[in-house]
Amino acid sequence: MKKKRHTPEQIVKKLHTASEELARGACIDEVCRKLAISVATYHRWNKEYGNATTGAVKRLKELEKENARLKKLVAEQALDMDILKEVNQGKW
Numbered sequence: 001m002k003k004k005r006h007t008p009e010q011i012v013k014k015l016h017t018a019s020e021e022l023a024r025g026a027c028i029d030e031v032c033r034k035l036a037i038s039v040a041t042y043h044r045w046n047k048e049y050g051n052a053t054t055g056a057v058k059r060l061k062e063l064e065k066e067n068a069r070l071k072k073l074v075a076e077q078a079l080d081m082d083i084l085k086e087v088n089q090g091k092w
Helices: 008-023 028-035 039-049 054-089
Strands: none
Touching: 008 028, 008 039, 008 054, 028 039
16 A cells, blocks of 8 residues: 655645534544544644644744754754864874
8 A cells, every 4th residue: 555645734634624524523533534544643643733724834844944954054064163173183
């Protein structure tokens, strides 16, 4: 069975649909079956994206991507500084 990856926007839409169905009185099993996800996936998504809007999720993902880029830059600069310290001390 092929795994399916959902975008954060799709997850928020499915959670919104699920909350509407649950408000109408449907049980979680029925809602998950309609959305083609497992109950565990529903609970994990609800924990992570609970009350988020599509725009907020998109912004969060952009910030996470930029944070990873900045962490990489800092790591490279720290490595460069260590190399320069070794060269300055004559350990090469």
